Amino acid sequence: MKNQQPRGASAFTLTELLVVIAIIAILAALLFPAINRAKGRTQQIQCVNNLRQLGVGLSVFLANNHGYPSMSAPANDDYPGTWIGQLTHEGLGVSQLDKNYLTTGIWRCPSAKWNSRLVDYIPCYYSYNTYGVLRVGNRTNALGLLGHYSESSHTFTRINESEVTNPTDMMAIGDSFDAGVDFMRFALTGLERYGNTLSRHQGRANVLFCDGHVESPKLKFVLEDTSDQALVRWNRDHLPHRDRL
Numbered sequence: 001m002k003n004q005q006p007r008g009a010s011a012f013t014l015t016e017l018l019v020v021i022a023i024i025a026i027l028a029a030l031l032f033p034a035i036n037r038a039k040g041r042t043q044q045i046q047c048v049n050n051l052r053q054l055g056v057g058l059s060v061f062l063a064n065n066h067g068y069p070s071m072s073a074p075a076n077d078d079y080p081g082t083w084i085g086q087l088t089h090e091g092l093g094v095s096q097l098d099k100n101y102l103t104t105g106i107w108r109c110p111s112a113k114w115n116s117r118l119v120d121y122i123p124c125y126y127s128y129n130t131y132g133v134l135r136v137g138n139r140t141n142a143l144g145l146l147g148h149y150s151e152s153s154h155t156f157t158r159i160n161e162s163e164v165t166n167p168t169d170m171m172a173i174g175d176s177f178d179a180g181v182d183f184m185r186f187a188l189t190g191l192e193r194y195g196n197t198l199s200r201h202q203g204r205a206n207v208l209f210c211d212g213h214v215e216s217p218k219l220k221f222v223l224e225d226t227s228d229q230a231l232v233r234w235n236r237d238h239l240p241h242r243d244r245l
Contacts, residue, residue: 069086
């Protein structure tokens with residue numbers, strides 16, 4: 001009887017191969033949400049760290065000027081330009097700004113994605129609490145950090161440090177919801193068109209307070225809640241001003 005030739009390594013049958021592919025697909029489907037959540041948490045931590053660094057810059061600015069950056073300072077001011085430029089130059093000690101600085105480094109939230117069809121300009125990833133609970137455009141009685149507006153010269157003078165009644169409970173800088181420079185109240189349903197605002201931080205907003213600490217409250221609490229607890233955080237006199245909503 002002839003000796004049988006040893007068989008080579010067994011190859012996968014088509015059925016076995018399909019089973020392996022199916023198992024890999026199931027494992028990937030199970031792992032993908034977990035990976036996305038981990039990535040989201042990492043990006044949120046980075047965003048919070050960005051705001052903490054901006055908080056350090058804000059503290060330096062306050063120490064040197066005893067007031068908050070105004071929305072826009074005149075050319076003859078020690079620190080002219082927008083609040084972003086004032087904070088970057090004086091608070092963060094950056095003398096020369098790169099033309100793309102708003103979209104890099106600590107000025108860029110790694111989670112934010114914008115609708116390019118609507119946001120066809122250089123976006124701001126962080127915005128400033130300029131008007132408080134009031135709508136944008138009311139310069140003469142703004143409740144935020146806009147600055148004191150002069151009708152005659154069309155300029156702003158800084159809000160003094162002492163004018164903020166409760167720095168630990170007043171929001172100064174937060175996630176930009178529409179890629180603009182003003183941190184203000186929005187209806188949640190109106191934000192979907194700008195990008196991933198509603199989902200970028202798992203339904204929360206990262207916010208820097210005037211005393212330098214950072215919180216991540218729920219978007220609904222920040223933008224739509226009309227309780228005293230929610231509204232006083234917008235205003236430097238720490239009053240709700242519900243009548244001005």
